[in-house]
Structure formats: structure tokens, C-alpha cells
Amino acid sequence: MNRKNKTHQDPPGWAERLLARITAPHIREEILGDLYELFQKRGQRYGYTKARLLYVLEMLLLLHPRLWRKQAKSAYLYTKPSDYSPPNPMAMLGNYVKIASRKLNRHKSYTVINVVSLSLGIACTILIFTLVKYHLSFDSFHANKDRIYRIYTELHTEKVTYSTGVPNPMGEAFRSGYSVADEVGRIAFFKKRVVAVSPEKKFEEDIAFADPDFLRIFNFPLIQGNPQMSLQERNTALITDRIAKKYFGTQDPIGKLLRVDSSLSVRITGILQNLPPNTDFHTEIYIPFSNLQEHSPWIVEKDWWLGFNKEMQCFIRLKPGISAATVDSRILTAITNKYYDKEMAKQFQFKLQPLSDVHFNPKLRGYTEKKNLWTFALIGFFLVVTACVNFINLATAQALGRSREIGVRKALGSQRGAIFWQFITETALIAGSALLIAFGLAYVALPFVNQWFDIELSLNPLTDTYLLAFLLFLLLVVIFCSGAYPGLILARFQPVLALKGKLSQQAVGSFSLRKGLVVTQFAISQLLIIGTLIITNQLRYSQQADMGFRKDAIVILPVPDNKKSKINTLGTQLSEMSGVENVTFFDTPPATEFLGSTSFRFDSRPKAEAFNISIKSADHQYIPTFKIPILAGRNLNPSDTIREYLLNETAVKSLGLASLQDVVGKSATINGRSGTIVGVIKDFHFKSFRVAIEPLCLTTWGEVYNSCGVKVNPANLGPTLSAFEKAWKAMYPSSIFTYRFLDEDIERFYKLDNMLLQLIQAFAAIAIFVGCLGLYGLVSFMAAQKTKEIGVRKVLGASAASILWLFGKEFFRLLLVAFMLAAPLAWWIMDKWLNNFVYRVELGAGIFILAILITLIVALLTVGFRSVKAALMNPIKTLRTE
Amino acid sequence: MKGTQLGEFEEIVLLTIALRYDDAYSVVVVENLSQRLERPISLGAVHRTMQRLEEKGLVISRFGEATPERGGRRKRLFTVTLAGEQSLREARHIRNELWEGIPKNAFDHLT
Numbered sequence: 001m002n003r004k005n006k007t008h009q010d011p012p013g014w015a016e017r018l019l020a021r022i023t024a025p026h027i028r029e030e031i032l033g034d035l036y037e038l039f040q041k042r043g044q045r046y047g048y049t050k051a052r053l054l055y056v057l058e059m060l061l062l063l064h065p066r067l068w069r070k071q072a073k074s075a076y077l078y079t080k081p082s083d084y085s086p087p088n089p090m091a092m093l094g095n096y097v098k099i100a101s102r103k104l105n106r107h108k109s110y111t112v113i114n115v116v117s118l119s120l121g122i123a124c125t126i127l128i129f130t131l132v133k134y135h136l137s138f139d140s141f142h143a144n145k146d147r148i149y150r151i152y153t154e155l156h157t158e159k160v161t162y163s164t165g166v167p168n169p170m171g172e173a174f175r176s177g178y179s180v181a182d183e184v185g186r187i188a189f190f191k192k193r194v195v196a197v198s199p200e201k202k203f204e205e206d207i208a209f210a211d212p213d214f215l216r217i218f219n220f221p222l223i224q225g226n227p228q229m230s231l232q233e234r235n236t237a238l239i240t241d242r243i244a245k246k247y248f249g250t251q252d253p254i255g256k257l258l259r260v261d262s263s264l265s266v267r268i269t270g271i272l273q274n275l276p277p278n279t280d281f282h283t284e285i286y287i288p289f290s291n292l293q294e295h296s297p298w299i300v301e302k303d304w305w306l307g308f309n310k311e312m313q314c315f316i317r318l319k320p321g322i323s324a325a326t327v328d329s330r331i332l333t334a335i336t337n338k339y340y341d342k343e344m345a346k347q348f349q350f351k352l353q354p355l356s357d358v359h360f361n362p363k364l365r366g367y368t369e370k371k372n373l374w375t376f377a378l379i380g381f382f383l384v385v386t387a388c389v390n391f392i393n394l395a396t397a398q399a400l401g402r403s404r405e406i407g408v409r410k411a412l413g414s415q416r417g418a419i420f421w422q423f424i425t426e427t428a429l430i431a432g433s434a435l436l437i438a439f440g441l442a443y444v445a446l447p448f449v450n451q452w453f454d455i456e457l458s459l460n461p462l463t464d465t466y467l468l469a470f471l472l473f474l475l476l477v478v479i480f481c482s483g484a485y486p487g488l489i490l491a492r493f494q495p496v497l498a499l500k501g502k503l504s505q506q507a508v509g510s511f512s513l514r515k516g517l518v519v520t521q522f523a524i525s526q527l528l529i530i531g532t533l534i535i536t537n538q539l540r541y542s543q544q545a546d547m548g549f550r551k552d553a554i555v556i557l558p559v560p561d562n563k564k565s566k567i568n569t570l571g572t573q574l575s576e577m578s579g580v581e582n583v584t585f586f587d588t589p590p591a592t593e594f595l596g597s598t599s600f601r602f603d604s605r606p607k608a609e610a611f612n613i614s615i616k617s618a619d620h621q622y623i624p625t626f627k628i629p630i631l632a633g634r635n636l637n638p639s640d641t642i643r644e645y646l647l648n649e650t651a652v653k654s655l656g657l658a659s660l661q662d663v664v665g666k667s668a669t670i671n672g673r674s675g676t677i678v679g680v681i682k683d684f685h686f687k688s689f690r691v692a693i694e695p696l697c698l699t700t701w702g703e704v705y706n707s708c709g710v711k712v713n714p715a716n717l718g719p720t721l722s723a724f725e726k727a728w729k730a731m732y733p734s735s736i737f738t739y740r741f742l743d744e745d746i747e748r749f750y751k752l753d754n755m756l757l758q759l760i761q762a763f764a765a766i767a768i769f770v771g772c773l774g775l776y777g778l779v780s781f782m783a784a785q786k787t788k789e790i791g792v793r794k795v796l797g798a799s800a801a802s803i804l805w806l807f808g809k810e811f812f813r814l815l816l817v818a819f820m821l822a823a824p825l826a827w828w829i830m831d832k833w834l835n836n837f838v839y840r841v842e843l844g845a846g847i848f849i850l851a852i853l854i855t856l857i858v859a860l861l862t863v864g865f866r867s868v869k870a871a872l873m874n875p876i877k878t879l880r881t882e
Numbered sequence: 883m884k885g886t887q888l889g890e891f892e893e894i895v896l897l898t899i900a901l902r903y904d905d906a907y908s909v910v911v912v913e914n915l916s917q918r919l920e921r922p923i924s925l926g927a928v929h930r931t932m933q934r935l936e937e938k939g940l941v942i943s944r945f946g947e948a949t950p951e952r953g954g955r956r957k958r959l960f961t962v963t964l965a966g967e968q969s970l971r972e973a974r975h976i977r978n979e980l981w982e983g984i985p986k987n988a989f990d991h992l993t
Contacts, residue, residue: 010953027933030945033955034908034925040951041909062926066933 121387122438128380185214225270390774391482407499427483522818528764548684586618633679640702651695940966
């Protein structure tokens with residue numbers, strides 16, 4: 001056939017060749033023939049272009065396992081169906097299990113290594129799974145959860161800040177002006193308020209003032225009381241069952257009175273079902289929103305659009321079919337334009353945050369980020385992979401030793417499938433027992449994890465179908481991941497060679513595959529080691545670095561009532577006690593997580609500065625108590641109103657002034673109140689190390705003091721604290737005494753990081769341990785195989801050291817390769833993590849060197865132990881075998 | 883066992899093979915079915931079904947002549963076996979029984 005012809009009247013050559021390649025030989029001819037015939041017929045009917053297209057289409061539709069399956073069980077061709085009974089795979093199962101258990105029993109160390117490493121890996125994975133599932137389940141139990149949103153505020157000043165709160169008229173404006181939502185629920189949260197059952201029985205509790213809609217938006221069902229009336233009537237309250245039990249024991253709580261913050265009396269009209277652990281709404285006492293005015297007039301005193309509090313929130317449930325995007329772009333923009341003048345409308349932007357985002361958005365006070373969860377999931381995956389790698393390594397290494405067995409089986413008529421399934425059974429036995437042990441381990445470890453994270457996880461595969469499904473899935477994955485490859489290798493053995501014992505190492509899988517696996521294992525361990533080292537370094541740096549103020553042995557007491565007379569008396573009483581150095585009253589300690597900022601006009605400049613400035617209000621004792629150095633000017637004079645300002649260095653620099661002295665004596669208008677700048681203080685970290693130091697001013701303002709800081713002598717802490725309690729209680733009899741230490745407070749900034757660190761440390765240790773187990777197994781196997789070689793070498797005069805090197809050099813090389821892979825990856829990941837911090841440690845070579853040294857030492861110990869044994873063996877013994 | 887259980891598609895393929903006695907091969911079946919069912923039938927589907935029928939022992943196959951319109955390749959010709967006939971009859975029997983069992987006025991409400 002000439003070429004021209006071929007292009008015109010023949011099917012596409014590539015498709016034909018492709019088909020010829022993939023089709024099983026016994027059907028190749030007819031398939032190609034059929035297609036050719038169809039092509040010719042179609043070509044004549046519809047033209048060759050279309051026929052060619054149909055040819056390719058037919059080819060794609062043909063792709064099916066039947067196409068490449070080798071000769072079907074042709075027995076059917078020659079026998080009647082009734083005569084033929086295919087082997088029942090289940091019938092052999094009993095035998096497989098018997099053989100497998102004998103085998104595992106005989107190679108005890110092999111079994112133990114596999115079971116231990118698998119169960120450690122799986123146990124971690126189970127825990128990680130529960131943890132991830134728990135966090136993903138947050139607030140997922142609400143009906144119509146996809147339609148629930150929180151309105152939040154974006155404040156666009158020179159940078160964008162986010163707040164969960166909205167101005168207090170927002171709820172009403174949204175409800176009355178627009179009809180996109182079914183329900184609009186305003187809610188104001190208050191942390192740690194005093195709730196009194198009787199003058200003697202007081203508790204510290206979180207409370208919330210909420211619209212009746214709130215309980216219709218969220219699934220917090222009433223178990224007692226009238227749902228129609230809940231949160232409608234003033235001076236009522238809903239409490240959870242737990243609180244009811246705690247306050248009233250077995251008594252009927254309905255109708256009982258509670259006194260909140262000694263300002264508000266409420267009658268209990270309903271009992272809520274206890275809150276599930278997986279919700280971000282922890283409040284257990286709800287009071288109607290209409291009561292908010294009496295409790296905290298400052299939060300609602302005016303319909304004030306310019307200020308908002310992060311705890312004053314607004315939840316809505318959109319009507320079905322309305323998208324959040326339209327609400328964002330149309331309605332919330334309309335609200336902004338309606339209630340703000342042009343200038344302010346640019347600053348205030350409101351958006352909707354879906355309920356599913358509430359737990360995961362750190363910008364809006366979410367608990368954690370989803371990427372942290374995925375990191376854990378990845379670590380869990382790594383751990384299982386390492387364990388499977390061990391298994392594959394050991395099994396393929398062992399395969400050679402089993403070649404005789406396989407040979408005999410094959411000679412007796414075992415088919416490939418049978419041998420494969422026998423091996424899978426063996427793996428299943430190991431994996432199954434590992435899973436059981438792992439579950440036990442996870443069960444034992446769970447309380448510790450719960451304590452660590454302060455959560456309530458549970459492990460019950462009988463009620464938790466997800467967990468059950470996950471366990472089964474994990475089991476299958478482990479069985480097939482680790483069993484399939486060695487199984488296939490074993491099944492492929494040529495019986496004759498296997499029986500003769502002539503299988504070479506190559507037959508059990510190229511050694512390079514096993515090398516690759518060992519490299520993977522080492523790389524994972526090193527990744528985790530480097531991560532652990534860097535996180536440790538950064539956290540130590542954050543927690544121990546000089547924040548610019550004194551933070552040790554400073555006790556912080558709350559001040560529930562800041563009337564001048566009370567503060568003065570308390571201050572005097574405290575400072576007269578022995579062991580007390582300084583007493584200061586302020587609104588926030590030097591380092592806080594959240595601190596707002598406000599506008600700033602300097603001296604006689606006509607316009608406000610482009611940057612905002614944060615305010616800390618404190619009395620004149622603040623500077624000496626926290627030992628903040630004054631660089632220019634003097635400390636604040638005692639006063640109760642805003643008269644004088646102290647600026648920090650950054651503020652002075654932001655003003656564009658060269659000398660610190662230049663600001664002293666000038667006037668400043670901050671947040672609308674003017675005063676004189678009397679001095680400049682040295683920069684200190686008033687937020688966490690994640691953010692840069694910003695402009696700050698310090699001023700006296702008695703109205704807002706809510707805490708008292710006392711520098712104490714740590715030597716005699718116990719008596720000092722009880723003396724504090726006595727004085728404090730005399731002053732505030734209706735409140736509950738609490739205290740905290742400043743340094744603990746600062747540590748809390750890094751709480752999540754610390755937990756992350758501890759977990760990663762644990763995982764790294766397990767990964768290394770599992771890796772070592774595998775290494776140990778592999779080396780023992782190599783040693784067993786090389787007994788004769790070692791014997792011969794020794795007889796010929798090799799030293800023990802050279803024999804050690806025989807083992808060592810291989811592993812040393814693999815370790816280096818693993819390091820080459822792990823180091824850049826670790827550098828990249830950790831650099832990203834460190835970018836969260838403005839003040840961070842640098843990634844030096846030291847950490848990487850340390851990491852490789854650690855792995856080297858661990859690997860050397862593992863390999864060394866076994867190889868020394870091999871090297872010291874008496875050659876006469878080893879050579880005499882057989 | 884899968885034995886004589888016939889799927890619907892298997893049944894019509896088997897019937898077509900019986901219909902084209904001694905000249906039944908995949909292309910013929912594809913063309914016949916495409917015409918009758920008035921929808922395109924892929925060769926793959928027919929081919930797989932015929933293989934399955936053969937494995938079930940309902941048809942038997944042999945190679946035919948090589949012809950130029952097939953690019954010099956042989957075709958595989960299928961013949962219905964005794965078992966094949968039996969299962970066809972059984973299928974028909976079941977259908978007939980069902981038809982006869984339908985009450986006279988069963989479709990009255992449709993008009």
C-alpha cells in the first residue's frame with residue numbers, strides 16, 4: 001500500500017498501532033479487523049474524516065480491562081459450564097492464615113519490628129485523624145449552617161484591621177432595612193462576670209446578651225421552658241443544664257433568681273441542652289439583649305456607628321438562594337453609605353463571614369488555621385508511610401530466604417494469584433494486630449492529648465462511623481501498600497530457579513528501590529528533626545528574648561470598680577505590704593494581644609498624622625514597675641485625667657523628627673484629647689513577636705483602669721498572695737478574687753505554637769524510632785546474608801573496622817542523599833513559618849548540621865550495634881554452616 | 883454462579899447472534915443493533931458482551947476467513963451453544979409468562 005493511499009483510506013495509523021500494543025494477543029486480530037471493517041463501511045457512508053474520528057472514539061470506548069486481559073479462562077471453550085468449578089479463594093484462607101502465623105512465629109524479630117513500627121505509626125495517625133476531624137466538625141451541627149453568617153468589620157486605615165464586632169446599631173439597621181435574612185441575632189459576649197446565686201454563692205461565668213433570633217439561628221435546643229418566649233422578656237435568663245446542676249444541684253432551676261455583676265437580677269425561664277464540645281460558642285448563660293442597657297450602658301448608650309467592640313457581634317441566617325457575595329457588595333455597602341459620611345465610609349467596610357470560617361480564621365479570632373490541620377494530616381501520612389516502608393524493606397529483603405518455599409509451592413501448582421494472596425494474608429495478620437495495638441495506644445494516649453489541647457476527644461469506632469471507616473480504610477491501605485509489592489515479587493519467582501536457590505539479589509526487586517525507600521524514611525525523619533529544632537529555637541527566642549520591660553514576678557489583679565477612692569486605698573494597702581516593690585494601675589499590661597489604635601495630631605500640624613497610634617492608660621507607677629527606660633524628658637505626673645503623654649521611639653520616628661528631645665514639651669491631640677508630650681520611652685514589644693513595634697503613647701486616665709500590677713518579691717509569694725486576697729476582698733466584697741502572673745500571660749501568646757512544638761517533637765521522635773527499627777531490621781538481614789562473605793574476608797585478614805565500614809558506607813551514603821532532599825524542603829517550609837514572626841531567628845547552617853548529626857548518630861548506633869555483632873563473629877562458625 | 887443469568891444487553895446480543903446464524907461477528911451485531919435500537923452502539927460494548935457470553939459458555943467462536951475489507955485480518959464468528967439456546971428460551975418463557983399474567987385492563991388507565 002503506498003503512502004498516499006494510506007493517508008486517505010486507512011484508519012489513523014497511530015491509533016491502530018496503539019491498539020495493537022495494548023490488546024491481548026488472542027483478541028488482537030479480530031479487534032483490529034472489526035475496527036478496520038467498520039472504518040471502511042463508515043468511510044464510504046459518511047466520508048473518511050468522520051470515519052477516522054469514529055475510529056478513535058471506538059478505540060477509546062474499547063479501553064477496558066477485558067481488552068488487555070490475557071487469554072480468558074479458556075476452560076469454558078472446551079467444557080460445559082456445569083463441569084467447571086473455579087477455585088474458591090476463600091477455601092484457601094484457612095491455610096494461608098496457618099502458614100502465615102507459623103512464618104511470623106518463626107521470624108520473631110521481623111514480626112516484632114513490623115508490628116511495633118506499624119502500630120506506632122498507626123496510633124499517631126488515629127490520634128491525628130480524631131484531632132483533625134474534631135476541628136473540622138466545629139459548629140457543623142447547626143441546621144442550615146451554610147446560610148449562617150457573622151457580619152464583621154474591616155477597618156481601612158493606613159493598614160487593614162479586622163474585628164468580629166460591629167457597631168451596635170448594625171443589627172437593627174440590617175433587620176429593619178433589608179429583607180435578605182430570615183433571622184438577625186445581635187449578641188454581646190462578656191467574659192468572666194460574677195454570677196451570684198446567693199450572697200455567699202458566687203461564680204465566675206461567661207455571659208451573653210442575645211436577641212431571641214440567636215437561638216433560632218443556632219441549634220442550642222431548650223430542654224425546659226417555652227422556646228417561643230425565650231430571650232423575649234426582660235430580666236429572664238436561659239442557662240445550660242450543666243450550669244443548672246452546678247448552681248442548684250437537684251433543685252428545679254426554673255424561676256430561680258441570679259444576680260449578674262451585682263447590677264442585674266434575672267429569673268431563669270429555660271434550660272438549654274448542654275453545649276457540644278465542638279462549638280466556638282462557649283457561653284452558657286443567655287440574657288435578653290434588651291437587658292444590655294442596664295448591665296453595660298457604655299456599649300449601647302448611643303446609636304454609635306463610629307465605635308465597635310469585638311464582643312458586640314451580629315449573626316444572620318440568609319434566606320435560601322441569597323448569596324453572601326451579593327449581601328457583601330450591595331447591602332452592606334449600602335449600609336456603609338447610608339450611615340457614614342464620605343470620609344468614614346472609606347474606612348468602615350462590613351463583610352459576611354460564613355459560619356464554617358469562624359473556627360479557622362485567625363484574623364477574626366478563630367482558633368487555628370486549616371493549614372495547621374493539614375500539616376498534622378501530612379505528618380500522620382508520613383508516619384504511616386515510614387512504617388509501610390519498613391515493612392516493604394524487610395519483606396523484600398526476606399523474600400530471598402523464602403525462595404525455596406515459593407519454589408515448592410509453585411512446583412506443586414500454586415498460581416501467581418495464590419502466592420500473592422498468601423503474602424497479603426501474612427501482611428493482613430501483621431497489620432491487623434498492629435491496628436489493634438495502635439488503637440489501644442491511641443486510647444491510652446487520648447486523655448493526655450485532651451489535656452494538652454484542653455478539648456474533649458473520644459474514640460469509639462462503634463458509634464463513630466467516620467472513625468470506623470477510617471480504621472478500615474487505613475487497614476486496607478497499609479495491607480496493600482506494604483503487602484502488594486513484596487507479594488508481587490514473590491509471586492513472580494521462577495520455580496526452577498527458586499528451587500535451585502539460584503535467585504540473585506536482583507530477583508527480589510532492584511536494590512535501588514529499597515535504597516529509595518530508606519532515603520524517603522531518612523528524609524522524613526530529618527524534615528521533622530529540622531522542623532523541631534527551628535520551632536524550638538524560635539519559641540525560646542520569643543519567650544526569653546528581652547521584650548523591653550520587666551516581666552518576672554509581677555502579679556496582675558483585676559480591678560472591678562475603678563473609683564478613685566477605692567483605687568487609692570487599695571494601692572496604698574498593697575504597697576505597704578512586705579515584699580511588694582511597686583503597685584501600678586492600668587488598662588492593659590505592657591504586652592497584650594489586642595490593642596486598638598487611634599488618630600494622632602502632633603503639635604500645631606494642621607492635619608492628623610497618616611499613621612495611627614495605640615494608647616495605653618496607666619498611672620505614674622507603670623514606668624518604674626515594668627522598668628521601661630525613659631530616653632528623653634520625664635515620667636508622667638500623677639493624675640486621673642489625660643494631661644500628659646509619653647511616646648515611644650517608633651512614634652517619634654514616625655513623626656519624622658530627628659531628635660527625641662524635639663517632641664518633649666510639644667502638644668499632641670490623640671483620640672480627640674490634647675495634652676503635653678512629657679517624654680520618650682524606649683521601644684518595647686507591646687504585642688507578640690509576630691508583629692513589628694508600632695507607635696504607642698502612654699497616658700494617665702483613671703476611668704479605664706481595670707487591672708493592678710504588683711511587683712512582688714518572689715521569695716515569699718504564698719503569704720503575699722493571701723494578703724493580697726484579703727485586702728482585695730475587703731475592697732470588692734461582691735467580686736471573685738483572681739490573679740495571674742505577667743510572664744504566664746505572655747507565654748499564652750505562644751500557647752498554640754508550644755503545643756505544635758510538643759506534638760511535632762513527639763512525632764519526630766516516633767518517626768526516628770520507626771525509621772531506626774527498619775534500619776535495624778535491614779542491617780540484621782544484610783548481616784545474615786553476608787555471613788559467609790564476612791567469614792571469608794576475616795579469614796583473609798580483614799579487620800573488624802573494615803567490615804564495619806562495609807555496612808556503614810552504604811547507609812552513610814543513603815543518609816547523605818536523604819539530607820540533600822530534606823534540607824532544602826525543610827528550609828523552604830520553615831522559612832515560610834518563620835515569616836509569621838517579625839522578630840525571628842535566622843535559619844543558620846548550624847541547625848541543619850545538628851539535624852544531620854543527630855540522624856547520623858542514631859543511625860550509627862542502630863547500624864553499629866548489629867554490624868559489630870556481625871564483624872566480631874567467629875569466621876569458623878559462619879563458614880562451617882552448610 | 884453467573885451461569886445462565888442473562889443481562890438485557892447480553893440477551894439482545896445473543897439473539898442477534900442466533901438471528902445471523904453462521905455469519906455472526908461483532909461488526910454485524912453492532913450494525914444490526916444500532917439500526918434496531920436507533921442509537922449508536924460501541925464496538926467495545928458489543929465485544930465485551932460477546933466475550934462474556936463466551937466465558938459463560940452461551941456461545942462458541944471460531945476464526946473465519948481473512949478478507950480484504952478487514953485489512954487481511956480474520957473475523958471471529960460466533961455460534962449459539964446449547965446452553966445459549968436454553969437460556970434464551972428461558973428468558974422468553976419468563977417474559978411470555980409475565981405478559982400473559984398482565985390483566986386485560988392493566989393499561990386502561992393510561993388512555
